[in-house]
Amino acid sequence: MGNNKQLTSQSEDFSAWYNEVVLRAELADHSPVRGSMVIRPWGYGIWEHMQSALDTMFKETGHENAYFPLLIPMSFIEREKEHIEGFAPELAIVTRAGGKELEEPYVVRPTSETIIYSMYAKWVQSYRDLPVLLNQWANVMRWEMRTRLFLRTSEFLWQEGHTAHATAGEAEEETLLILKLYRKFMDEWLAMPPITGLKSDSEKFAGAVNSYSCEALMKDKKALQAGTSHFLGQNFSKQFELTFQSEAGTEEYAWNTSWGVSTRLIGGVVMTHGDDNGLVIPPRLAPTQVVIIPILAGEETSGVLEKADEVLGRLKKLGVRAKIDSRDNLSPGAKYFEWERKGVPFRVEIGPKDLQNEQLALVRRLTPEGENRKAFLPETEAITKLPEKLEYFQDDLLEAARTRRDDSTVRGVNSFGELKEAFDSGAGFVYTGWSGNPAVEDTVKEQLKATIRVLPGEEFLSESSPRKCVSGDTDSVTEVVWARAY
RNA sequence: CGGGGCGUGGCUCAGUCCGGUAGAGCGCUGCGUUCGGGUCGCAGAGGUCCCCGGUUCGAAUCCGGGCGCCCCGACCA
Numbered sequence: 001m002g003n004n005k006q007l008t009s010q011s012e013d014f015s016a017w018y019n020e021v022v023l024r025a026e027l028a029d030h031s032p033v034r035g036s037m038v039i040r041p042w043g044y045g046i047w048e049h050m051q052s053a054l055d056t057m058f059k060e061t062g063h064e065n066a067y068f069p070l071l072i073p074m075s076f077i078e079r080e081k082e083h084i085e086g087f088a089p090e091l092a093i094v095t096r097a098g099g100k101e102l103e104e105p106y107v108v109r110p111t112s113e114t115i116i117y118s119m120y121a122k123w124v125q126s127y128r129d130l131p132v133l134l135n136q137w138a139n140v141m142r143w144e145m146r147t148r149l150f151l152r153t154s155e156f157l158w159q160e161g162h163t164a165h166a167t168a169g170e171a172e173e174e175t176l177l178i179l180k181l182y183r184k185f186m187d188e189w190l191a192m193p194p195i196t197g198l199k200s201d202s203e204k205f206a207g208a209v210n211s212y213s214c215e216a217l218m219k220d221k222k223a224l225q226a227g228t229s230h231f232l233g234q235n236f237s238k239q240f241e242l243t244f245q246s247e248a249g250t251e252e253y254a255w256n257t258s259w260g261v262s263t264r265l266i267g268g269v270v271m272t273h274g275d276d277n278g279l280v281i282p283p284r285l286a287p288t289q290v291v292i293i294p295i296l297a298g299e300e301t302s303g304v305l306e307k308a309d310e311v312l313g314r315l316k317k318l319g320v321r322a323k324i325d326s327r328d329n330l331s332p333g334a335k336y337f338e339w340e341r342k343g344v345p346f347r348v349e350i351g352p353k354d355l356q357n358e359q360l361a362l363v364r365r366l367t368p369e370g371e372n373r374k375a376f377l378p379e380t381e382a383i384t385k386l387p388e389k390l391e392y393f394q395d396d397l398l399e400a401a402r403t404r405r406d407d408s409t410v411r412g413v414n415s416f417g418e419l420k421e422a423f424d425s426g427a428g429f430v431y432t433g434w435s436g437n438p439a440v441e442d443t444v445k446e447q448l449k450a451t452i453r454v455l456p457g458e459e460f461l462s463e464s465s466p467r468k469c470v471s472g473d474t475d476s477v478t479e480v481v482w483a484r485a486y
Numbered sequence: 487c488g489g490g491g492c493g494u495g496g497c498u499c500a501g502u503c504c505g506g507u508a509g510a511g512c513g514c515u516g517c518g519u520u521c522g523g524g525u526c527g528c529a530g531a532g533g534u535c536c537c538c539g540g541u542u543c544g545a546a547u548c549c550g551g552g553c554g555c556c557c558c559g560a561c562c563a
Contacts, residue, residue, distance in 0.1 A: 005512090005524060034555095089561065111563090144562065145487095152562070205563095225563065262563050297521050333523040340523095351522055361522070374522085 035154035045287030071106035076114035086206020150267030158262035171255035191397035197454030209233035218271035223483035229259035279343025283390040290322040295351030433466030433476025
């Protein structure tokens with residue numbers, strides 16, 4: 001890296017490509033704290049668009065934001081047995097504060113179920129207080145052994161929704177509502193179409209009855225768990241005395257759900273759309289959607305800059321996020337490379353020739369099939385068509401990602417040998433039958449490094465369901481989707 | 487925690503075997519030039535060679551100890 005102007009190509013070393021592009025597109029940087037990153041403005045800008053889209057969707061479905069503390073009493077975390085077993089190895093614990101040893105250590109939240117449901121217990125008396133539908137935007141900490149920018153860092157940003165309901169049915173409905181919401185968000189905003197479904201027991205959230213997941217396929221054919229929605233049953237409400245008086249007058253434990261997506265999504269977008277020239281940011285997420293490069297040649301400098309300003313104003317009026325790159329110490333070519341690396345969807349060039357001809361040069365980050373990379377369009381046409389061109393670009397990205405996903409999906413695999421063959425020949429998602437026996441998962445994981453990503457939801461099931469478990473030994477009880485995963 | 491590698495200007499690294507005044511490219515600053523796909527030229531700034539100790543007239547280089555980081559394997563949004 002460093003003095004190399006070219007990025008390592010994806011085909012040569014996808015993982016090196018990822019690391020380089022994240023750093024050189026200035027999404028994030030390594031911090032002095034082991035395993036923790038700094039999210040730079042370009043990366044944080046993307047996160048802000050994700051946040052605002054999700055936040056709107058949460059509120060449209062009746063949720064409200066709140067904030068709970070960073071530090072959680074150790075005894076809270078320990079109360080739910082599976083929960084503590086799952087998180088114990090990755091807890092950061094505060095034992096000293098104010099110059100002395102604490103009586104009870106605090107855990108830096110790895111997730112907030114315990115402290116949140118302890119508060120709900122205080123607020124809920126009757127079925128009339130239900131449901132409680134809260135979300136918080138927060139940072140969490142999980143001490144990871146191996147970290148990668150965005151994909152796995154010790155501290156990360158996320159949202160965690162936590163709800164309490166009077167009945168199991170309502171809570172299950174909520175879990176699925178959010179799963180659907182996440183899927184819609186990933187389709188429409190990230191152009192990263194996930195498959196969704198239920199997690200197998202070995203992959204479910206520590207403390208949940210069951211977990212649903214959105215699994216997206218990256219360009220290297222590996223799956224990324226992009227969002228999860230958990231049905232918690234009464235596991236936490238029983239530990240935290242989250243009870244209410246039912247309509248019939250009996251005392252009942254509430255039913256909970258929790259769900260979250262994190263800054264990991266940024267890594268997902270990078271690996272879904274990026275290419276050898278750098279990032280490709282879906283227009284709806286792009287902090288800058290259109291960059292205007294003035295060509296400052298000859299005598300026309302001031303005229304060109306004036307025109308650039310005028311174009312900027314007109315684009316902004318149309319709701320396009322545009323900016324001018326007027327730095328005078330870089331050649332236009334250098335700027336092209338830089339903004340392409342950063343993944344800006346469109347570039348407008350304005351030079352002396354264009355002033356004369358009342359035209360603009362328009363370049364799309366990915367040139368559609370059969371089009372010239374650089375199109376010279378009448379000025380007004382170029383400007384007024386940009387909003388819809390941004391939408392087309394967004395749609396094209398989704399379409400391309402969906403095609404990639406489906407093209408690398410293999411269905412109807414009936415045996416361990418076929419499963420291996422599928423992965424050996426570059427499959428992403430592979431559908432097989434499964435007996436439900438965890439030993440099969442262990443074998444596949446050990447030998448093929450693939451895991452069950454989900455028991456696919458209805459809309460992803462194969463047309464005819466498999467008869468045999470992939471192990472070949474027994475009948476299948478459910479179809480499952482295997483992949484190598486991040 | 488096992489296996490491998492590396493610590494030298496902001497970045498990537500050469501120099502270490504074989505000790506002798508600390509280098510390159512990129513980046514940065516200034517001036518000029520150029521500007522429609524990574525302009526060019528000139529001038530310049532910038533280094534406790536990871537740390538501590540030893541050997542030596544002399545250590546980035548040799549010896550001993552320590553620290554840190556990266557990569558590969560077992561856990562994970």
